[in-house]
Amino acid sequence: MTQASALRAAAVLERKRIRKERFAQLRRNPAFILGALLLGMWLIAALFGNFLTRFEPGGVDVLNVNKRPSDEFWFGTDNIGRDVYSRVVAGTRPIIFMAFSATAIGTLFGTTLGLLTGYMKGRFDVIVMRILDAISALPVIVIALLALAALEGQSEVITVLIIGFVFTPIIARTVRAAVLYEAELDYVAAAKLRTEKMPHILFVEILPNVLPPIIVEFTIRLGYAVFAIATLSFLGVGVELGSPNWGSQVAENYSGIFGNLWWATVFPAGAIATLAIGINLIADSIMEAFEI
Amino acid sequence: MLKYVAKRLGLALLTVFVVTTAIFFMTNILPGDPATRILGNLAEPENVAKLRKDLGLDRPLLAQYWTWLSNTLQGDLGNSIQHRVPVVDYILPAIGLSLRLAAIAFLLTVPLSIIGGITAGVMRGKPVDRVITVGGLSAAVVPEFVWAVLLVLIVGVRLKWLPTSAYPGPDEGLLTYVYHLILPSIALVLVLFGYISRIARAGVIEAFDSDYVRTATLKGLPRRKVVNKHVLRNALLPSIAVIASQVPYLIGGLVAVERVFNYPGFGTILIKAVQYRDYPVLQSSVLIVAVVIVLAQLIADILFAVLNPRIRQGIER
Numbered sequence: 282m283t284q285a286s287a288l289r290a291a292a293v294l295e296r297k298r299i300r301k302e303r304f305a306q307l308r309r310n311p312a313f314i315l316g317a318l319l320l321g322m323w324l325i326a327a328l329f330g331n332f333l334t335r336f337e338p339g340g341v342d343v344l345n346v347n348k349r350p351s352d353e354f355w356f357g358t359d360n361i362g363r364d365v366y367s368r369v370v371a372g373t374r375p376i377i378f379m380a381f382s383a384t385a386i387g388t389l390f391g392t393t394l395g396l397l398t399g400y401m402k403g404r405f406d407v408i409v410m411r412i413l414d415a416i417s418a419l420p421v422i423v424i425a426l427l428a429l430a431a432l433e434g435q436s437e438v439i440t441v442l443i444i445g446f447v448f449t450p451i452i453a454r455t456v457r458a459a460v461l462y463e464a465e466l467d468y469v470a471a472a473k474l475r476t477e478k479m480p481h482i483l484f485v486e487i488l489p490n491v492l493p494p495i496i497v498e499f500t501i502r503l504g505y506a507v508f509a510i511a512t513l514s515f516l517g518v519g520v521e522l523g524s525p526n527w528g529s530q531v532a533e534n535y536s537g538i539f540g541n542l543w544w545a546t547v548f549p550a551g552a553i554a555t556l557a558i559g560i561n562l563i564a565d566s567i568m569e570a571f572e573i
Numbered sequence: 574m575l576k577y578v579a580k581r582l583g584l585a586l587l588t589v590f591v592v593t594t595a596i597f598f599m600t601n602i603l604p605g606d607p608a609t610r611i612l613g614n615l616a617e618p619e620n621v622a623k624l625r626k627d628l629g630l631d632r633p634l635l636a637q638y639w640t641w642l643s644n645t646l647q648g649d650l651g652n653s654i655q656h657r658v659p660v661v662d663y664i665l666p667a668i669g670l671s672l673r674l675a676a677i678a679f680l681l682t683v684p685l686s687i688i689g690g691i692t693a694g695v696m697r698g699k700p701v702d703r704v705i706t707v708g709g710l711s712a713a714v715v716p717e718f719v720w721a722v723l724l725v726l727i728v729g730v731r732l733k734w735l736p737t738s739a740y741p742g743p744d745e746g747l748l749t750y751v752y753h754l755i756l757p758s759i760a761l762v763l764v765l766f767g768y769i770s771r772i773a774r775a776g777v778i779e780a781f782d783s784d785y786v787r788t789a790t791l792k793g794l795p796r797r798k799v800v801n802k803h804v805l806r807n808a809l810l811p812s813i814a815v816i817a818s819q820v821p822y823l824i825g826g827l828v829a830v831e832r833v834f835n836y837p838g839f840g841t842i843l844i845k846a847v848q849y850r851d852y853p854v855l856q857s858s859v860l861i862v863a864v865v866i867v868l869a870q871l872i873a874d875i876l877f878a879v880l881n882p883r884i885r886q887g888i889e890r
Contacts, residue, residue, distance in 0.1 A: 312707060411587070418588055418866050419859070420825035423843070427859050430847040431600045504714045512716045512829050516844055531722060535833065538726045539737060546722050554715045561714040565707065 303570045313566035319559025323552075326373040336364035338371035338525045347537070350544050357544035359534050365545050369552050371525040375437065376514075376556070380506035383441045387448025388499050394449065395456025396483045396491075400464055410457075413450030421447045421509045422516075429518045437520055444509055448502050455498045459491040493571045500564035504557050511553045527553050577878055585871045592863040593645070596856055597638055645860065651853035655845070660857045664842060668861070671827055671838035674739070677754045678761035678823065686766045687812055690773025694808065695800060697778055705770060713767030717826040721760040721833035729756060739834035757830045764826055765819050772815040776808030783807075810880060817873030821866050 307313050326333060335355070336342075342362035350357040356365035394413075398406040425443045432439050463469065464487070472486045514520040514528030527549040534545035608624040609616065625631050629640065644651065650660040686709075693705040712720075729737035735756045741749050780786055781804060789799045828840030835841075839858065846854040 412591060418592060418821065418870075419863060420821040420866075422825035422828055423859055423862050426828075426843060426847045427596065427599060427855060430850060430852075430855055508714060508716050512718060512825070515716070515718045515829060516832060518844075518847060528716075528718075531718065535722045535725075538722060538730060541730060543726050547726065550719045550722055553719050557714040557716070558711045561711055562707070565710060 307566055307570045310566045310569070312562045316559045316562025316566065319555050320563060323373050323377060323556050323559070326370050327377040330370045330374055333370045334364075334367035336367045338367045339363065340367075347542050347545075356548040359530070359545035360537060360542075365530075365548050368525045368530055369527070369548050372527045372530060372549060372552065375520070375524065375526055376507060376510055376528075376553075379437055379441050379510050380503055383444035383506045383510070384448065384499055384503045386441065386445030387452055387502055388495065390445070390449040391452025391498075392456050392488075392495055394453040396460055396487060398453065399457040399460025400479070400483055400487070402461075406457075410454075413453060421505075422512055425509065425513055426516075426518060429513075440510060440513060440520065444506055448506070452495070452498050452502065455494050456491060459494050460487055463487050463490050493567075497564060497568050497571065500560060500567060504560040504564060507553070507557045507560065511557075574878060578875055581871055581874045585867045588867050589863055592867075593642070593860060594638075596859050596863075597641055600852055600856060641856075645857075650857040650860075653851055653854050655849045655851045655854070660853050663854065664839070664857060664861070667837060667839045667842045670740070670836065671831070671840065673750060674754050674757060674761075674831070674836065674838060675823055675827060677751060678758040678765070681758055682762045682765045682769065682819075683816060685762065686769035687773045687809070689766065690770035690812070691777055691805065691808060693770065694774040694777025694781070695804075697774075697781075702774075706774065709767035709770050711767070712763045713765070715764070716829065717760045717764050718829040718833050720763045721757060721830050724756055724760055725833065728759075737834075739831075739836040757834050757836065760830050760833075761823060761826045765823065768819060768822075769812060769815055773808055773812045776811045777804055780804040780807040810877065813876055813880070814873055817869045820869040821862075824862055824865070 340363060342358065342364075344362065345354070345358050346362040347360055348354050348358040348362075350365075354364050354366065356369060359365055359368070394409065398409050421444065424447055425440065428443050429439060469482060469486060472482045477486070510520075511526075511528040514526040515532045517529070517532060520526045520529060530549035531546055531553075534542075534549075537543070538546050608621045608628060608630055612621055612624060622631075629637055632640075641651075648661070650664075652658065653660050653663050656663055689705050689709065693702040696702045725737050728734050736753050737756065739753050739757045741753045786799060786803050789803050790796075794802075827838065828843055830836070831838045831840035832844065839861075842854065843858050845851070846858060
C-alpha cells in the first residue's frame with residue numbers, strides 16, 4: 282500500500298511539475314501576451330463600460346452629425362450624431378456576455394456528450410455521432426438564420442442558445458477523441474474493477490485528464506462565437522434593434538465609407554477584429570504549450 | 574474502391590435526409606404559427622385561417638411532411654410567399670451569381686493557401702513560418718464582413734485599385750464580372766486562407782518527419798528533389814480534405830459579403846427570406862446549402878480515395 286501510494290504521489294507531483302512548466306512557457310510567449318492584453322482590454326471595457334463612456338451611447342445629437350474624430354468625440358460621431366467611442370465601449374458587454382454564454386453552453390453539453398459517446402462505444406456512439414455530423418454540416422450562420430426566422434423575435438437568448446447548440450457536436454467530437462484514448466488506460470480499468478459507477482468514472486476519473494483539449498476547444502469556440510454573433514448582428518438578426526452592438530454599428534454606418542466617412546465603421550469593425558484576434562492568439566498559444 | 578464510394582454515397586444521402594427532416598420540423602414544430610407570423614399579430618382570424626388552409630397548415634404535421642418531401646424529391650420546391658413565383662425560378666439565378674463569387678474566391682484561395690502552407694512548412698520555425706501561420710489564423714477569425722468593409726475603404730475608396738461594386742450590370746463580359754468580384758473574393762480568401770494553409774503546413778511537416786523522407790535524404794538526394802518528389806505529394810492529400818470542409822464557412826461568408834456589396838446572390842435571398850418569413854424560400858435555400866455541402870464532402874472523399882493508394886486498393890478497412 283505504502284509503495285502504491287508513494288508511486289501515486291510521485292505521479293501527481295510529476296503532473297503538477299509539467300503543468301507548471303507549461304504555464305511558464307505560456308507566459309513567455311509574445312503571442313499569448315498580446316492576446317491576453319487585447320482580451321483584457323475588452324474585458325475591462327465590458328465590466329466597467331459605464332464609467333468609460335463619455336456620452337450616452339444611444340444619445341442622438343443632430344448638431345454633431347458625421348463629425349471627424351476629435352478631442353471632444355474621440356472616435357467621431359455617426360450619421361445621427363451618436364458618439365462612436367461611447368457606442369464601441371457600450372457594445373463590448375453584449376458581445377462578450379453572449380459569446381461567453383454560448384460557448385459555456387456548448388462546452389457543457391459537448392463535454393457531457395463527448396464523455397458519454399467516447400466511453401460507451403458501439404451503437405449509441407454511432408447513432409449520436411451520425412446525427413451530430415448531419416447537424417454540424419450546415420454553416421452556423423445559416424442554422425441561426427433559419428431558427429431566428431422560425432422563432433419569434435430577435436432575442437439575444439435565442440442567438441446564444443443556437444450558437445451553443447451548434448458548438449455542442451464540435452466540442453463533443455474533440456472530447457470524444459480524447460476519451461477514446463483515455464478509456465483504454467489502466468486507471469480506468471482500475472476504477473472499473475473497484476466497481477465505481479459510470480458517472481464517477483466519467484466525471485471524476487476521465488474528465489480531469491481530458492481538460493487541456495476542452496480548454497483549447499473552449500477558447501477556439503469563444504473566438505468563433507464572437508465571429509458568429511458579430512456577423513448575425515451585422516445582418517440585422519439575433520440582437521435587439523438599435524442596441525449598441527458592434528455588428529449593428531457597422532451595418533448602420535458602412536454606406537458612409539463610400540463617401541470616406543470611415544470612423545463610424547472602422548472603430549466598431551476594428552473592435553470586432555481585435556477581440557477575435559486576441560482570443561485566437563490565446564487559443565493558439567495554449568495549443569502550442571500543451572502540444573495539442 | 575467501389576465499395577468505398579458506395580458507402581460514402583450512402584452516408585451523404587443519409588446526411589441530406591437527416592438535415593431535410595431537421596429543417597422541416599424546425600420551421601414547423603417550433604412555437605408560433607407561420608400564418609400568424611406572415612400576416613402579423615393584428616391580422617383578422619379569418620384571413621389567418623384562410624392562409625393556413627392555402628399553405629396546407631391545417632393538415633396533420635406528418636402529412637405535411639410527406640407532401641413536402643415528395644414534392645421536393647420531384648424538384649417542386651413550392652412557391653415563394655413574398656414573390657408569388659416558383660421558388661426554383663427565384664433562387665436559381667441568384668445561385669448562379671453566388672457561384673461566380675464562390676468560384677473566384679476558391680480559385681484564389683486554394684493555390685494561395687497551399688503555397689503559403691508549404692512555404693511555412695518548409696521554413697518551419699523561421700520568421701516566415703510565424704508570419705504565415707499566426708497571420709493566417711488571425712485573419713481567419715475576423716468575420717468576412719469586417720474584412721469586406723475594410724477592403725472597400727482601403728482598396729476601393731482610398732487607393733481606387735478595384736471597383737467597390739460587385740455587380741457591373743447584367744450585360745457585361747466575363748472579364749468585367751471577374752474584375753468586379755475580386756474585392757469581395759479577397760474578403761472570403763482572408764478567412765479561408767488560415768485553415769487550409771495550416772493543414773498544408775502540417776502535411777509538409779509530417780512528411781519531413783517520416784522515414785521515407787529520411788531515407789531519401791540519407792541516400793543523398795538534393796533537398797529540392799526531396800521536397801518536390803516526396804514531401805509535396807504527401808502534403809497535398811490532407812489539404813484536399815480540408816478544402817471541402819471549408820465549403821460551409823464559404824457559404825456562411827457569402828451571406829455576409831453579399832450584404833456588404835449589395836450583391837443580388839443567394840445570401841441576399843436568404844436574408845430577405847428571413848426578414849419576410851418566406852418559409853418555402855427559406856426551407857429550399859437551407860436544403861440547397863445542405864446538398865452543396867454534402868456533395869463537396871463526397872467529392873473530396875472520392876478524390877482523396879483516388880489519390881491515396883491505400884484506400885484505392887482497399888488496404889485500409
